[in-house]
Amino acid sequence: MQVTMTVNGTEYTREIEARMLLVHFLRDVLSLTGTHWGCDTSNCGVCVVWLDGEPVKSCTVLAAMAGGHEVRTVEGLANGAELDPIQEGFRQCHGLQCGFCTPGMLMTCRALLDKNPDPTEGEIREAISGQICRCTGYSSIVRSVQWTAAHEAAAAAASKEEAVAP
Amino acid sequence: MQVPAPFEYERATSVDQAIGLLERLGSSARLVAGGHSLLPMMKLRLANFEYLIDINDLHAELGYIRLSDDEVRIGAMTRHRELLESDVLAGVFPIFSDAEKVIADPIVRNRGTLGGSLCQADPSEDLSAVCTTLDASCVIRGPGGSERVVTMEEFHVGPYETAVADNEILTEIRIPRKNFKVGSAYAKVERRAGDWAVVSAGAAVWLDQGRIVDARVGLAAVGPNTTGIPEISAALRGHEPDESLYELAGAIAARSCDPATDTRGSADYKRHLADELTRRTLRRAVERARS
Numbered sequence: 331m332q333v334t335m336t337v338n339g340t341e342y343t344r345e346i347e348a349r350m351l352l353v354h355f356l357r358d359v360l361s362l363t364g365t366h367w368g369c370d371t372s373n374c375g376v377c378v379v380w381l382d383g384e385p386v387k388s389c390t391v392l393a394a395m396a397g398g399h400e401v402r403t404v405e406g407l408a409n410g411a412e413l414d415p416i417q418e419g420f421r422q423c424h425g426l427q428c429g430f431c432t433p434g435m436l437m438t439c440r441a442l443l444d445k446n447p448d449p450t451e452g453e454i455r456e457a458i459s460g461q462i463c464r465c466t467g468y469s470s471i472v473r474s475v476q477w478t479a480a481h482e483a484a485a486a487a488a489s490k491e492e493a494v495a496p
Numbered sequence: 497m498q499v500p501a502p503f504e505y506e507r508a509t510s511v512d513q514a515i516g517l518l519e520r521l522g523s524s525a526r527l528v529a530g531g532h533s534l535l536p537m538m539k540l541r542l543a544n545f546e547y548l549i550d551i552n553d554l555h556a557e558l559g560y561i562r563l564s565d566d567e568v569r570i571g572a573m574t575r576h577r578e579l580l581e582s583d584v585l586a587g588v589f590p591i592f593s594d595a596e597k598v599i600a601d602p603i604v605r606n607r608g609t610l611g612g613s614l615c616q617a618d619p620s621e622d623l624s625a626v627c628t629t630l631d632a633s634c635v636i637r638g639p640g641g642s643e644r645v646v647t648m649e650e651f652h653v654g655p656y657e658t659a660v661a662d663n664e665i666l667t668e669i670r671i672p673r674k675n676f677k678v679g680s681a682y683a684k685v686e687r688r689a690g691d692w693a694v695v696s697a698g699a700a701v702w703l704d705q706g707r708i709v710d711a712r713v714g715l716a717a718v719g720p721n722t723t724g725i726p727e728i729s730a731a732l733r734g735h736e737p738d739e740s741l742y743e744l745a746g747a748i749a750a751r752s753c754d755p756a757t758d759t760r761g762s763a764d765y766k767r768h769l770a771d772e773l774t775r776r777t778l779r780r781a782v783e784r785a786r787s
Contacts, residue, residue: 331505348505348548351535354497370498371536372604384606390535391607394505395528395550438603459689460601 333397337362338406348394352386353377355393356403364404364433368462375461378434379403385441387460404433407440415478415485416440425474427465434461439475448479500538507550511558511637511665514551519639519663521547527665528552529573529612532604551665558611558667561585568671572611577602579610579623589630589671590784591680591698595622598682601690611666614651617658620692620717624652626682627669628724629698629714635668636660645670652721676702676709679785681777684716685769687760693717694760697749697773701737701781708732711781713745713774718753718766725752728774737782745778746771 334343337360344359356362356379366376370389377388380402407414416439419425426432435458442449442457449457454475455468463471506525508514518525525547528534537543551558551573558573561582568588570579579585580596599605599613599622613623614634627634627648634651636659637643651659660666684696695717702710711732715723728745735741755766 347502349500349502351499354499367497370539372532372600375601375603378603385603386607387532387603390532390604392505392528392531392535392548392550394507395531395552397507457602460603 331394333394335393335396335399335401337401338403346393348392350393352379352381352388352391352393352396352401355396356388356401359393362403362405366430366433368430373460373462374431375438375458376431376434378437378461380437380441383441385438402437404436407436414440415482416443416475419474419478419481420471423470423474423477425467425471427463427467431461431463435463435471439471439478443475443479443482447482449475451476498539500535501541501544503538503545504547505550506547507553509553511554511667512641514549514554514665515637515639515663517547517549518665521549523662525549525662527615529609530575530607531612532600532608533612533616533618563588564673566673568673570610570669570671572609572614572666572668574610576600576605576608576610576613580605588673588678589680589700591626591629591682591700591781594680594682595626595684595696595698598622598684598686598696599690604690610669614669615658615660615666617652617654617656617721618692619655619720620696622682622684622693622696622716624648624721625696625698625714625716627671627714629680629682629700629712630671631712631724633670633672634659634666635670636664637667638664643667649724655720674702674710676704677785678702679781679783679787681780681784683773683777683780685773692760695755695766695769695773697770697777699774699777699781701732701778701785703737703782703785707734707736709734711745711778713749713778715749715753715770715774717760718755718770720754723753725749727752732778737778739779742775742778746775749774 368374368376372390526545555573558571560571562569586593680700682698685694698714750767750771
């Protein structure tokens with residue numbers, strides 16, 4: 331069957347098998363290998379991407395189901411050479427060790443901050459509760475999100491001040 | 497790499513069009529909503545279908561929570577996240593938010609649906625226990641716009657088996673409201689965050705001038721279906737709630753359920769949990785009804 335979807339702002343049309351999962355479409359058909367593929371059972375969360383702006387586990391979504399919809403992957407986070415603040419947060423606070431869970435974690439944490447710019451530690455831990463970090467780097471992931479939240483709050487305050495200044 | 501066996505994919509654009517597809521394709525077709533129960537089963541070859549009919553586009557038609565004085569109507573395509581985030585629903589039946597907090601994880605809850613959960617008919621499924629607790633009815637639509645309404649007891653025919661025929665769709669859940677103070681709660685014991693229940697219990701209590709006019713308990717994972725226990729309702733009606741009453745209800749729950757020893761625990765342990773969780777949820781439901 332033919333499927334057309336927008337991934338990171340670019341529209342793709344491809345001929346696929348109906349049973350193809352979104353994660354395999356992204357990795358094997360579009361060669362967007364930033365999205366990882368782990369447990370296959372919706373437990374580990376390394377395959378998290380956004381479908382119409384909401385995090386989903388792409389190992390449990392058919393590529394066909396994403397037809398006509400917008401997908402965003404970790405490749406779509408950075409703006410050219412400029413990292414998204416969540417990526418910078420993970421860099422600053424050592425939010426990754428082996429890096430395997432990182433793409434999914436980044437997508438989930440970015441979505442969390444978009445919805446809730448000042449999450450508590452509990453809210454951060456709840457948001458990533460469907461994802462497994464094999465290095466048990468959860469504490470540094472939480473700190474990375476907190477760093478990003480503080481950084482974005484400061485940046486927003488600065489731009490407000492600038493706007494008010496004569 | 498685990499992928500489902502080959503199938504043909506169809507996308508439904510309306511409930512009636514989906515029913516038309518089901519009529520044409522018969523038992524070789526299956527509806528897929530969120531897909532978070534069905535697709536893993538298809539990967540494991542526990543389920544195989546020649547056709548999958550994607551009903552996610554029906555969210556506009558079947559994704560809603562509507563409150564009236566005498567009932568709450570919830571569309572079958574309402575997603576877990578929407579049930580969790582609905583203040584209106586939590587205001588009337590907080591048992592929904594209690595349960596949703598322990599269903600899978602936030603990302604899975606973005607996709608999974610109420611109707612999908614009920615139609616999966618897994619004996620340890622949380623929303624089935626919630627709907628059993630609240631004495632919900634299931635609206636099933638068939639060819640020619642025909643509709644029938646069945647109770648939760650009738651809806652769940654057996655494990656992974658429902659009253660929905662090959663050419664029908666579950667469209668709505670209806671929960672009756674009574675003109676009394678109501679409280680409800682849900683509790684689950686699981687091995688790790690987001691896992692299936694070892695045992696879970698829901699309770700709902702309706703009070704009039706401090707006395708129980710009705711009370712219901714629904715248990716999951718301790719029998720072939722989520723179980724409602726009429727004996728508990730009978731024992732509680734007319735009494736003022738107190739600890740001895742919760743103890744009695746817990747004892748009835750423990751001996752009325754039918755758990756199996758498996759990797760999640762022994763039958764005895766599960767009976768103990770049924771007892772304890774029944775007490776806890778009743779206590780919490782009464783607190784909420786009084787507040």
